[in-house]
Amino acid sequence: MKTHVNRKTIPPSLAELLDIRGITVNKVAAICKTLGVGNLRELTTAVVLEQLERIQALTPENRKDIRRALKLDKGPNNRIQLWEAQRQGNEILQTIRQFPEVKRASLAGSLRRGKDTIGDFDIVVQVSGPESKKLLYKIDRMPFTERVIAAGKNKICIVLHNQALVFLYLTDEKHYGAALLYYTGSRNYNAFMETMASAKGYHLDPMGLYDHKINRYIATETEEEIFQYMTMDYVPPELREEQEGISAAALHKLPSLVTFDRLRGDMQIHSEWSDGEESIEHIARYMFDVFPHYQYIVITDHASNDRTGHVLRPDDISRQGAEIKRINDTLGCDYVKRGVEVDILENGRLSLPDELLKQFDWVIASIHSHFTEDNTFRLIKACENPYVHCIGHPSGRLIGTRAPYPVNWDLVLEKAAATGTALEINARPNRLDLNDTLIREAVARGVKLVINTDAHKLAQFDFMQLGIWMARKGGCCNTDILNTRKWEDVEKLKKGKISDVKKKV
Ligand SMILES: [Zn+2]
Structure with missing residues (x-):
């Protein structure tokens, strides 16, 4: 005998399934009966256990849409990096804000929290009640909408052409x-x-x-x-x-977090002396105009023996120094600092000898090889070098393509704090290295941090915003970030490092 099903026979908390396109009362009733689920939590468990396959009334598309609407259909591979997510999220936001039915709209979710990757977009939208139907029509026709998956009174879920999901939460002013x-x-x-x-x-x-x-x-x-x-x-x-x-x-004890306008410089920049695209002069003039609150920039070309492509050779060093001096003379101040990024070799030694490192204002040591081995020893050796001021992209991760190498962070953070070696917050969208968790641990141990863009072309200087975001997420105040300081103070800290290490020898 066929029992009659209607909307009322559906458990109230599962009624939102009916907002999903193509999901009928009969289909929801079949899910409840066959899988024995009576609320959203039970349904979620059943979906995770792939039990939807048992419901013959559901098309493959129906199953996919249910997983998407429940935020269950995303793997580590299709997460979007924060930089790109911010671009896409703002594009959607700008479009939605232009609809007259929308009074206010804000990005929410993991994108607003500044997570290094995001799974989907959450946007809160203020609409006035009777107008939400018209809004749905327009959302369905946005240029990046592939289709609306689910539309209810309080929530609209759409999938974009790039398969990312957007959840719009509709609310009123109050x-x-x-x-x-x-x-x-x-x-x-x-x-x-x-x-x-x-x-x-x-x-x-x-x-x-x-x-x-x-x-x-x-x-x-x-x-x-x-x-x-x-x-x-x-x-x-x-x-x-x-x-x-x-x-x-x-407890009214929240730290006041670091802000972009407090930064005084960018301390990892590559020019055409190694693998960067621009001349130092171009970079200096651009930065001078576009980031007027910076007081210094540090050019840190790669000095490496085993790198393919362009590197700063030992006999380039004094010529590059002369060029920087000439540029500073025309600018009328010591705006451009002489830095270098050296490789930490397999045995923990560096790709330039100390006599050459001495000539630079700022030395970054980074690992660019043997990414799968435990690199604790190499990082510690680099910290112990009196001429190394900073460890570049310390964990070595490339988001989505390379896991961080194994490191005993207790030992490395302890050594960085004891030797006064700064650690980098590399702001490149696929690095964000250190990540927020390690930043928090570093700050707790009194390790100084530097936020750098590691820019190789002019457009990449904007990554700084992303680095600031990571630092804030890691709970950093202005005082935790070395490049919020005047260059004279950076110099003082450098002197502290050399004498300390010497004392221990
Ligand atoms: Zn590097």
Whole structure:
């Protein structure tokens, strides 16, 4: 006998499946009956266990769309690097903001938190109720929309031509702050926030702060209001991953994080003397105009024996020095510093002898070989060299293509702190090295950090914003970042390093 199914026979928490294109009441009923699931959590488990295959009524497309709408269809390979995600996210945001039905829209999720890669886009959109139908029509026709997967009263899920997913959370003015807070925080962060809220007599969800005393939601148009009601400091989105951000905010002890306008220079730059595209003069003039708050730049061409392609040869060093002097003379200040990036060789020695390293203002030592071996010893040896000021891209990872090499970070961070060797936060989108976790550990041990673009062409100087983002995510204040200092102070720290190491010898 065939039982009659209608919308009411579907468990309420599974009703949102009906927002997915092509998913009918009969199909949801079949899922519930065959898999014995009665709520979203059970359904999620069943989907992860690939039990949807058992439902004959579902087309392969239906199964894929259910996985996507539940945010279950993404692997490590299709995550988008933060730089590219920021570009795409802003493009979508700009388009959506032009629709008259949209009063406000903000990026949320892992992109707003500045994670080094993101799985999908979350955007909070303020619409006025009756207009959301028209909005759906327009979203379906955005140039980058492949198709709308699911459309409900509060959520629209679309897939882009590049197969990335976009979740639009629709809200109104009164609940905008709460929605933005909820859809920005990591799962852990939101759970902690909810605990904090209940301790204060509230219930916190995407609708906002529900006050049990008056039995209704408090209007919270901004995130700031929610933090105020909870008597906490505003927690910057970068810190909304784990509990630390919350407990510090509740104690009014949040660090004031480093900002781009406090930077005074970029300390890893490649010119045409090695594998960069531009002359030092071009770079200097460009930086002088485009980054007027920088007081210095450090040219750090590769000096290497076994690198293919262009490198800075030992007999180039004094000629390059003369060129830098000439450029500084025309600029009328010591704007360009003489730096170098040397290889840390297999035995921990460097690709230039100390007598030559001495001639530079700033020496970066980096690992460019043997990426699968444990490199603790090489990094420690480099820190011990009195002429090495900084370790470049210390973990060696290339996001999506190369795992970091094995390193005992306890030992390396300890050595960097003891010798006064700075570690780099390399801002290239596929490096972001150190990552936020290691940055946090380095800061805790008093290791100085330098944010560098490692630019090889002019457009890459903009990566600095990404490095700042990582530093903020790692909890860095201005004082943790060496290149927020004047060059005279950098010089003082360098002197400290040489005498300290000598004392130990
Ligand atoms: Zn390098």
